[in-house]
Amino acid sequence: xxxxxxxxxxxxxxxxxxxxxxxxxxxxxxxxxxxxxxxxxxxxxxxxxxxxxxxxxxxxxxxxxxxxxxxxxxxxxxxxxxxxxxxxxxxxxxxxxxxxxxxxxxxxxxxxxxxxxxxxxxxxxxxxxxxxxxxxxxxxxxxxxxxxxxxxxxxxxxxxxxxxxxxxxxxxxxxxxxxxxxxxxxxxxxxxxxxxxxxxxxxxxxxxxxxxxxxxxxxxxxxxxxxxxxxxxxxxxxxxxxxxxxxxxxxxxxxxxxxxxxxxxxxxxxxxxxxxxxxxxxxxxxxxxxxxxxxxxxxxxxxxxxxxxxxxxxxxxxxxxxxxxxxxxxxxxxxxxxxxxxxxxxxxxxxxxxxxxxxxxxxxxxxxxxxxxxxxxxxxxxxxxxxxxxxxxxxxxxxxxxxxxxxxxxxxxxxxxxxxxxxxxxxxxxxxxxxxxxxxxxxxxxxxxxxxxxxxxxxxxxxxxxxxxxxxxxxxxxxxxxxxxxxxxxxxxxxxxxxxxxxxxxxxxxxxxxxxxxxxxxx
Numbered sequence: 001x002x003x004x005x006x007x008x009x010x011x012x013x014x015x016x017x018x019x020x021x022x023x024x025x026x027x028x029x030x031x032x033x034x035x036x037x038x039x040x041x042x043x044x045x046x047x048x049x050x051x052x053x054x055x056x057x058x059x060x061x062x063x064x065x066x067x068x069x070x071x072x073x074x075x076x077x078x079x080x081x082x083x084x085x086x087x088x089x090x091x092x093x094x095x096x097x098x099x100x101x102x103x104x105x106x107x108x109x110x111x112x113x114x115x116x117x118x119x120x121x122x123x124x125x126x127x128x129x130x131x132x133x134x135x136x137x138x139x140x141x142x143x144x145x146x147x148x149x150x151x152x153x154x155x156x157x158x159x160x161x162x163x164x165x166x167x168x169x170x171x172x173x174x175x176x177x178x179x180x181x182x183x184x185x186x187x188x189x190x191x192x193x194x195x196x197x198x199x200x201x202x203x204x205x206x207x208x209x210x211x212x213x214x215x216x217x218x219x220x221x222x223x224x225x226x227x228x229x230x231x232x233x234x235x236x237x238x239x240x241x242x243x244x245x246x247x248x249x250x251x252x253x254x255x256x257x258x259x260x261x262x263x264x265x266x267x268x269x270x271x272x273x274x275x276x277x278x279x280x281x282x283x284x285x286x287x288x289x290x291x292x293x294x295x296x297x298x299x300x301x302x303x304x305x306x307x308x309x310x311x312x313x314x315x316x317x318x319x320x321x322x323x324x325x326x327x328x329x330x331x332x333x334x335x336x337x338x339x340x341x342x343x344x345x346x347x348x349x350x351x352x353x354x355x356x357x358x359x360x361x362x363x364x365x366x367x368x369x370x371x372x373x374x375x376x377x378x379x380x381x382x383x384x385x386x387x388x389x390x391x392x393x394x395x396x397x398x399x400x401x402x403x404x405x406x407x408x409x410x411x412x413x414x415x416x417x418x419x420x421x422x423x424x425x426x427x428x429x430x431x432x433x434x435x436x437x438x439x440x441x442x443x444x445x446x447x448x449x450x451x452x453x454x455x456x457x458x459x460x461x462x463x464x465x466x467x468x469x470x471x472x473x474x475x476x477x478x479x480x481x482x483x484x485x486x487x488x489x490x491x492x493x494x495x496x497x498x499x500x501x502x503x504x505x506x507x508x509x510x511x512x513x514x515x516x517x518x519x520x521x522x523x
Contacts, residue, residue: 052236053235053238054235054238056258058243060377061216062220063075064201065078065082066189066200067079067187068139068146068186069146070146070185073513078220080515081207081222081515081517082209082222083203084206085188087100087180087181089512093286095182099117099188099206101116109169110170110172113164114164116133116164117229121206123210124190128188131159133188139189147183147186149444153463154167154170171464175463178433179430179432182428187205188206209225209233212237222238222240223236223237234522245263250268253278254275254278259501259504262499278502279499279504281500282498284335284336284337285493285494285495286427286429287425287493288434288491290423290488290490290491292448292487293306293420293486294416294418294447302363304361305361307484309486311350311357312349312394312397313391315329315331315492321384321387326495327492327493327494333434333482346483354395365397368397370392370400371399372388372401372420373413373418373420373421375405375423378423378424402418409421422491424494427514429512432459462474462475496509504521504523505523507519
């Protein structure tokens with residue numbers, strides 16, 4: 001799930017308050033949405049699991065549940081357990097079979113053939129077929145929905161028969177598997193569910209859990225799918241509770257009111273390690289957080305000015321204050337843990353170099369009046385902006401912090417109404433995920449207005465180069481050039497931090513933040 005914490009796969013770790021309860025969505029239409037999952041299981045299926053319902057505290061509420069439309073992490077936390085993709089990453093982010101059992105490419109690498117599992121059914125009991133894959137992918141492309149950029153090389157998707165899908169691409173596409181499986185936003189959806197409009201609040205998937213109750217402002221309840229192709233989950237269901245305050249979420253875990261949370265106060269992470277009754281999971285992520293300067297606004301159209309701001313930023317100070325050591329400072333997008341990582345450390349904290357660059361550009365820092373746009377839905381951006389504003393004042397730049405809810409933040413970004421913004425991208429896997437959409441001059445998320453023909457050519461080459469060593473060289477050049485041009489000013493790669501009760505067994509922390517409860521048990 002490439003989730004940007006900004007315009008595309010925007011996801012985050014802590015969110016705005018979501019209190020109070022709204023009207024529940026009666027998903028089954030029988031008024032019994034809160035009945036025990038085993039009792040609610042449909043006729044004809046295998047007996048539902050009876051291992052108890054797992055309570056998970058997440059930091060915010062989904063904006064909606066259509067995977068092709070939402071870009072919110074809180075939606076994907078739920079949808080990861082409701083929908084399937086054609087293939088999916090394992091804990092090492094290697095692609096594995098999901099709805100497709102196997103696949104192969106033609107000799108010219110322009111035709112990909114996927115062989116689907118037999119016997120897969122939707123949550124309503126109807127059969128899943130190749131036509132569902134064709135509908136889902138064509139919907140994304142034809143309606144230009146948020147993941148459409150992942151299909152830029154796809155020329156056609158056809159059903160060869162009920163169990164076989166053929167995808168024709170315009171050129172060799174080494175990133176195609178990551179695009180089809182790395183992000184739940186390309187999940188296979190049911191046409192009737194979409195056309196009825198129910199997909200936004202009552203999605204029907206093929207995944208290990210089905211949605212039974214949605215109470216806006218409060219919680220979403222899933223029940224185990226007894227007919228799941230991978231076998232019925234051991235737990236009866238999952239209740240996602242929206243708890244925005246990290247200390248409240250953690251207290252709920254420690255008291256036994258919930259069984260799992262990823263809303264852990266960063267300053268308390270270290271103290272949780274070894275706490276009786278709790279398990280702490282912490283791994284490096286492929287996420288990154290960054291600053292972007294609007295290159296349509298003077299003087300940020302000058303590369304020297306953007307570089308000056310990059311030198312004026314103390315990444316260590318920002319990361320220590322906001323992440324309490326649960327992140328790794330980085331000056332490029334891809335983390336050190338990845339085989340695609342490019343060493344780069346040009347922008348050491350150097351206010352004198354920043355001042356020199358501004359002088360060379362003929363820019364008086366006292367003449368710069370800028371806004372730093374952040375989102376209250378992501379409190380770490382607000383905290384970081386306070387530090388960044390102070391650091392900029394040290395070189396004479398005046399700045400004001402503009403805090404918006406995330407919806408308004410997205411609108412302002414889309415309209416170019418900002419000077420500098422802070423946000424993050426989550427769920428990246430292939431190097432193309434880290435750079436193309438954000439830094440190609442035609443990139444769907446290039447809201448900062450960056451254009452460098454050399455980078456465009458490299459990014460286009462990277463999409464079709466099948467030799468991995470040659471591809472690595474391409475993305476090394478992209479990484480350093482983008483950093484030198486300060487298209488983004490990178491800050492850090494955060495850790496994935498999650499905590500759960502010792503009664504929860506079999507849970508694995510995923511570096512792409514995918515939350516999968518299908519294999520867990522509750523003691």
